[in-house]
Amino acid sequence: MGLSKQRSAYSYNSVVSLYLTSIFLSVACFSLASVAGKHVYKSRKQGSSSSSSCNMYDGSWVYDESYPMYDSSSCPYIRGEFNCKKYGRPNLGYLKYRWHPSNCDLPRFDGKKFLEQMKGKKIMFVGDSLSADHCESLLCLLHASLPNSNAIQSVDDPVTTVVFQDYNVTVSVFHSLFLVDVANEKIGRVLNLDSLKNGDIWKNKDVLIFNTWHWWYRRGASQPWDYIEDDKEIMKDMDRMVAFRKALTTWANWIDSDVNTQTTKVFFQGISPSHYNGTEWNEPGVTNCAKETEPISGSSYPGSLPEAAIVLKQVLSKMSKPVHLLDITTLSQLRKDGHPSSYNKYKGMDCTHWCIAGVTDTWNQLLYASLILDSNL
Numbered sequence: 010m011g012l013s014k015q016r017s018a019y020s021y022n023s024v025v026s027l028y029l030t031s032i033f034l035s036v037a038c039f040s041l042a043s044v045a046g047k048h049v050y051k052s053r054k055q056g057s058s059s060s061s062s063c064n065m066y067d068g069s070w071v072y073d074e075s076y077p078m079y080d081s082s083s084c085p086y087i088r089g090e091f092n093c094k095k096y097g098r099p100n101l102g103y104l105k106y107r108w109h110p111s112n113c114d115l116p117r118f119d120g121k122k123f124l125e126q127m128k129g130k131k132i133m134f135v136g137d138s139l140s141a142d143h144c145e146s147l148l149c150l151l152h153a154s155l156p157n158s159n160a161i162q163s164v165d166d167p168v169t170t171v172v173f174q175d176y177n178v179t180v181s182v183f184h185s186l187f188l189v190d191v192a193n194e195k196i197g198r199v200l201n202l203d204s205l206k207n208g209d210i211w212k213n214k215d216v217l218i219f220n221t222w223h224w225w226y227r228r229g230a231s232q233p234w235d236y237i238e239d240d241k242e243i244m245k246d247m248d249r250m251v252a253f254r255k256a257l258t259t260w261a262n263w264i265d266s267d268v269n270t271q272t273t274k275v276f277f278q279g280i281s282p283s284h285y286n287g288t289e290w291n292e293p294g295v296t297n298c299a300k301e302t303e304p305i306s307g308s309s310y311p312g313s314l315p316e317a318a319i320v321l322k323q324v325l326s327k328m329s330k331p332v333h334l335l336d337i338t339t340l341s342q343l344r345k346d347g348h349p350s351s352y353n354k355y356k357g358m359d360c361t362h363w364c365i366a367g368v369t370d371t372w373n374q375l376l377y378a379s380l381i382l383d384s385n386l
Contacts, residue, residue, distance in 0.1 A: 063113035065375060066336040070304040070343055073107040077366040078118060079153030084365070086148040086162070086171065088141065089354025093364035098352035100302045103364065108340055108371040111308065116381070118374050120154020124176040126381055127216075131179040135211055136220030137186050139281050141169075142362050143218065144182040146369035147376070151180070183211065186224040186233060189256045197235030199243065202255040205263050212268045216380065218335070219260070220278035222317050223361065225253045250316060257324040261332075270330045276376065277325065279337045280318040283361040284345040288312075298360035301346040310342040333379055337372050344368045 081087060081094045094101065108115055134140040148171055152160070159174040167184035190204040211217055224233065226249050236243050239255060264275060287295025289312030290305055305311070318338045325332055341347075347368040348360045363369045 063110055065110045065113070065115060065378065066340060067112075067308060068108060068110035068115075068340070069306065069308045070106040070340075071109045072105055074105065076107050077104040078370060079149055079366055081149065081364075081366045083156070084149035084152055086145045086152065087365045088145060090138070090359065090362055091142055091145060091349060091365040092354070093349045093352040093367070096349075096352045096354060096356075098349075098364070102302055103304075103344075103346045104366055106304055106344075108374070115371075115374050116378055118150050118154075118370070118377050120151045122381065123377055124151065124155065124158075124173055124178050127176070127178045129177045130215035131213075132181070132216040132218075133211060133214040134182040134218045134220070134278075135185055135188065135207075136182075136218075136278065137184070137223045138362060139223055140218070140220045140278065141182050141184070142365065143220070143278060143369050143372055144169075144180065146363075146365050146367075147373045148180060149365060150370060150373055183207070186221065187256055188219065188221045188260045191234050194236075196243070198233065199236045199238050200234035200252075201238040202252060203238070203240060203259055205259055208263050208267055212273060214273060216274045216276070217268075218276040218278055218376065220281075221256070222253070222280050222321075225249050225317075250320065253317060254320050254324065257321065261324050261328050264332065265329045268330065270332075274380070275330070275332045276335055276379070277321065277332055278335050278372070280315050280321060281361075281363075282315060282338060282342045284348060285360050289342075290345055297350065297358050298345055298348045299350045299358065301348075301350075303346050305343045305345060308339075308343075310339055312342065314338060335372060335375055335379075337375070340371065341368055 081092060087095075089096070134144040151173065152158075155173075155175075158176075160171055161174060162169070162171045164170075168181055169184075170179060170181040172179050185207065187200060188205065190201045190206050192199050192201060192204070227233070236245060237247055237252060238244075239247065239252070264270075268275060284290070284298040284301065285296065287293055289310075291311045295301075315338065322334065325334055341363075344363075344367075347363050349362055349364050350360065351358055352364075353359055353362075
């Protein structure tokens with residue numbers, strides 16, 4: 010995470026140093042590198058004299074009896090939308106899959122180590138309900154590792170916060186559908202593609218994980234704005250992908266101008282896929298994820314990469330400051346079985362969010378690997 014051109018690759022000696030000082034590196038040593046927004050790890054298996062590039066986002070899902078990493082029924086932080094087990098999902102095989110990168114091992118999440126490394130720091134997720142999905146998974150992983158830890162939860166809309174008092178670690182989620190602003194004006198609700206007023210709240214955190222996409226194509230009653238403002242021009246609507254790119258660019262410019270990435274580590278959660286169209290995974294008669302019980306085998310998804318994921322990488326590649334992309338799109342596309350479907354509080358068909366426990370735990374393993382390996386934390 011938090012890579013710069015000067016730190017695009019560690020030397021062999023740095024890798025060895027990390028090996029000697031980090032517990033989980035008894036299995037494999039990693040060092041971070043970044044190439045045009047694509048983040049890879051260098052992996053050197055224990056006992057091997059050679060190193061090879063390892064993209065932690067390239068791999069496949071393997072069955073593992075040691076999973077899940079926690080029992081969701083013991084976690085107090087899961088919203089009804091994501092609590093599949095509580096709302097009666099009968100097939101729990103989806104909990105038994107572990108993400109396995111092709112050329113190295115993803116370290117298992119260690120909540121105690123995470124809190125020790127993050128001691129005194131503030132972590133904030135910023136985005137829509139998929140950020141909440143991601144955040145609540147992290148809270149469950151931490152709770153499972155330290156179930157008796159003193160933790161206090163508070164809600165001050167639009168922020169929900171949990172403080173692990175024994176370590177003075179704050180984990181919060183800031184609800185923001187578009188990252189840029191939606192303002193109540195005389196004409197109605199205006200989505201301003203050039204305005205980002207909440208940045209002063211965000212930039213003081215030690216770790217930021219951003220996300221937006223889920224709401225950009227909403228129309229009708231579920232559309233949370235009436236007009237779009239772009240470069241001081243107000244219009245009724247515009248090409249949504251163009252609007253998405255413009256908003257991301259506003260966010261990226263704010264990071265480059267206002268965020269001190271020497272003290273604040275910035276992540277962007279990659280585009281999370283949905284599974285409503287079976288033609289994408291070679292089942293043309295399937296219209297949703299209701300009966301899906303297994304991941305797609307292998308490392309490639311039959312359907313194409315969402316255009317939003319391409320736009321996101323293009324915007325990130327033009328930034329001057331380091332942002333680590335949690336490139337979870339393809340690995341999540343393979344998990345057509347990981348959604349709540351109708352097993353949620355509202356009983357509606359949901360093939361967009363993810364069950365907790367489940368796929369978002371892997372997103373947090375990837376986050377964990379990046380944070381624990383960062384020598385500046």
